[in-house]
C-alpha cells in the first residue's frame with residue numbers, strides 16, 4: 447500500500463471530518479479477528495489509546511476536539527487473538543454533563559457553556575477531561591490531562607476508580623503532565639520520569655521519577671515516587687512535552703505569552719489566550735536528573751531556535767553535547783474563537799518538521815539540522831532506547847511530501863541516512879499516533895511491530911493496523927466494530 451508522492455491533497459475532507467463524532471457504545475471485551483493478515487502470536491500485551499470521545503452535547507459542538515471527554519480504547523493481544531474494550535473516563539465533569547445533557551463547564555480550547563459571554567465570564571473552573579494520554583503505572587492505568595491530577599482506572603475493565611493523587615505525591619488539582627517519559631533502565635531499574643508545571647510570571651517545574659517495577663531487594667513498589675526536584679524559571683511556561691537522557695530532563699520553553707483577560711471575561715478559552723511573543727526568545731531548560739551525574743546542580747538555561755514545539759522525538763548525550771530531536775512549527779497554531787475546527791484550512795497551517803538541535807553544554811551554542819521535510823507528528827523511537835542515540839524513528843506523516851494536510855501515512859525514518867519507508871492509508875484512511883512495540887527478546891532496533899489506529903473513511907469506523915516495524919509491510923488489519931474519533935496519545939503495556 448505504499449503510494450508515490452502526489453502534488454495535490456489526496457483525501458476527501460468529508461472522510462476526514464467523519465471521524466468527529468460521539469462514541470455511542472462501550473464494548474466489553476469483544477473478540478476481533480484480522481480482516482487481512484495474521485495477528486503475530488508474539489504480540490502479547492495491551493494497546494491503550496486515549497482521545498476525545500464526546501464532541502457534542504444537546505446539539506452544541508465542542509469548539510475544538512481537544513475539549514472532548516476522554517475515552518479509552520484497549521486492545522488486548524494474546525496467542526494471535528485480540529479483544530476490544532472501550533470506556534469513557536468517568537470524570538466529575540463527564541458524569542455531570544451526561545446527566546444535564548449539555549455543557550456545564552468551559553473548555554480550555556474555547557468550548558463555551560450555553561448562554562453567551564455572560565454565562566461564561568469569571569467561571570474559571572477547570573474540567574479535568576482526562577483525554578490526552580493513558581499509561582500503566584503499577585496496578586493503575588492513568589488517564590492523563592496535563593493541567594490537573596490523573597484519573598486512575600482498572601487496567602483490565604477500564605472502570606474509573608477516580609482521581610488519583612498517587613499515594614499523596616500530588617496535591618488536589620496539581621498539574622501533572624500528560625507526557626511521561628519512560629527511562630528503560632539507564633540507572634538500573636526502569637523509571638517513569640514526568641513533571642508538573644505551575645505557570646505564572648515565574649514558572650516552577652516539579653520533576654518527578656517513579657518506579658515502574660516492584661523491587662523485592664529494596665522494598666520499592668511500582669508507582670512509588672523515587673525522587674523529585676523543583677526549579678523556578680523566569681517567564682510564562684507552556685510545556686506540553688519534554689525529553690530525557692540518562693542525566694538530563696530537557697524542556698523547550700517556547701516564546702509564548704499568555705494574556706488571561708479574554709479568558710476571565712468569558713470570550714476565549716485559556717489555550718486561545720496563548721500567543722507567539724514577537725521577538726521573544728525560546729529557551730532550553732536542562733534540569734539535572736537526581737539519579738544522574740549532575741544531581742543537585744542548577745539547571746542550564748540556553749537560547750533555543752525560533753519556532754514552536756509541542757512534541758519531542760528523543761534526546762541523548764554525546765560528550766559535552768545534549769542532542770534533542772523535536773517537531774518544530776514555524777509559529778504557534780492558534781485556534782481563533784470564530785473558526786469551526788471541521789473547516790480548518792490546512793494550507794494555512796504551519797507544517798510540523800523534524801529537527802535536531804545539538805546543544806553544547808560547555809559554550810551554550812546550539813546547532814540545528816532539519817531531519818525531514820515532510821509534515822509529521824507523533825514521532826517515537828524504540829522505547830527500549832529512549833534517551834540513547836537511535837538510528838530509527840516512526841511517525842505519522844501527511845500523504846504529500848510538502849504542505850500540511852491531515853495525517854494519512856506512517857513513516858519509518860533512518861535518522862542517519864535519511865532513507866525512509868512509508869505505509870499509507872490514503873486516500874480514505876487517516877492515521878493516529880503510531881506505537882512501535884519491540885519484539886520480545888530482540889536486540890535489533892527496528893525489530894517489532896508498529897500499531898496504529900486508523901480512521902477508515904469508507905467504513906466510518908476504526909481499523910487497527912499492525913505493520914512490521916522494519917519494513918512497514920502490513921502484518922494484519924483488524925476492522926474494529928468501533929468508531930474512534932481522531933485521538934491523542936496511547937501506550938503499550940506488555941503482558
Ligand SMILES: [Fe+2]
Nearest residue numbers: 686687757935
Ligand atoms: Fe502530546
